[in-house]
Amino acid sequence: MSQTADLVAPVALVLPCYNPPAHWTTNILESLGRLQLLLPAEALPIHLYLINDGSAGVAPEDVQFLQEHLPHFTYLTYPLNRGKGYALRTGISQVTEPLCLFTDIDFPYEETSLATVYKALRSGQCDVAVGTRDEAYYEKVPASRVFISKMLRRSTRFLLGLAVSDTQCGLKGFNQRGREVFLRGQIDRYLFDLEFIFLASRSAEKLRVLPVPVRLKPNIIFSRMSPKILLNESGSFLKILLARFV
Template sequence: MSAALALVLPCYNPPAEWAANVLSSLQRLQQTLPAGTTVHLYLVNDGSTRGVSDADLQLLRAALPAEAFTYLSYPANRGKGHALRTGVQQVQEPLCLFTDIDFPYEETSMATLYQALHSQRCDLAVGVRDDAYYAQVPAARRRVSRLLRRLTRTLLRLPIDDTQCGLKGFNAKGRALFLQTTTDRYLFDLELLLLASRQPAVRTEPVPVALKPGVVLSPLNVRVLLTESRNLLRLLGR
């Protein structure tokens, strides 16, 4: 039996044509999911100052059934973690995925996470990137990502060292755990896996995922990197 799926997308100053890309990606995702699976899009505008127009929202509302699209917005940028918690708090569906506004991962990868949850093998499905992913990202971003994976293995000893992949999913038990996170920006993923590691009743499964060809990831923002360094120290202190 198929299940309803929530898809939560955080949105901050998105690229041009993002709304059309969301619709085409949703269409491809729907084709990879089991027949009869309904997808409810939760779009969270994280205080964007540009890029989100009335025309974009009208395009989405015209293409999606009213019961399958929820738009949430607030005026000040709070960070990806905050945006996702805002969206996940509204989710009513039994299963939930989240990814980035540009849908950087293959829709087949998203469907694989869905299947892991739908089959009840796990409560938290965690996308894990391979070496092919790192060939497509800026050098500085690659170094920081690999350093964090090393710290995760050696200091935190988490069973999954790729905490920062932007594709994850959960059922109701995993959703409750996700809503316990407090990190507003990028290290909310690490906090989530730290919480999961301390609760044996929450079953976590790594799922290999693939980045779409030609996806261009932004370089690291130095200010964000400094903020996340402080968040990392806070989490390590736990």
């Protein structure tokens, strides 16, 4: 099959969940409804995988509500918080669809952006589609996160030599080849994205990694990063950096 031939490609959407915001189940249904209007018929219905990352904020009635309204829905949970990377690997290991997307529980990116990531994969342009954010993104996040994000992007470009510098955008997708590489990751928290792009860029399979411009929805609220997370993730970054020379 040529790289530009459209694939018949049902899609999975994986959402990690930890202490979700108010009205989160309704937001999921509304966001999925808008997204499904943008996708071709062969992508539907979207199979939603929800992974509760050791959170007490997911009630049994929330899960029941989603089960009643979604024809393809898988719920996974475990008792202790392990981090977003661990949650995603838990969910993605169960995915059977040929294409897989993941984003955050509050659907912070416009549905058109999710559709663009899907269409890039479906067209065969890439094995991994990486959401990338423009300068408008930084107008909507706390100054501390702007500083961390931009420093990481510079480090990614100059120290790791990756073609995609914006590794931390919370919207990505991949085909089966990309899925196999994603599941090799070992970082459980903030830098799991960077590890994935690093592995994809270095893999023996020579995966095609494509940056895809995406846009935030208005009024999205981002939390501040704690010093403890930064300290722990500095060790993760060092491990990735050292792996470059192995």
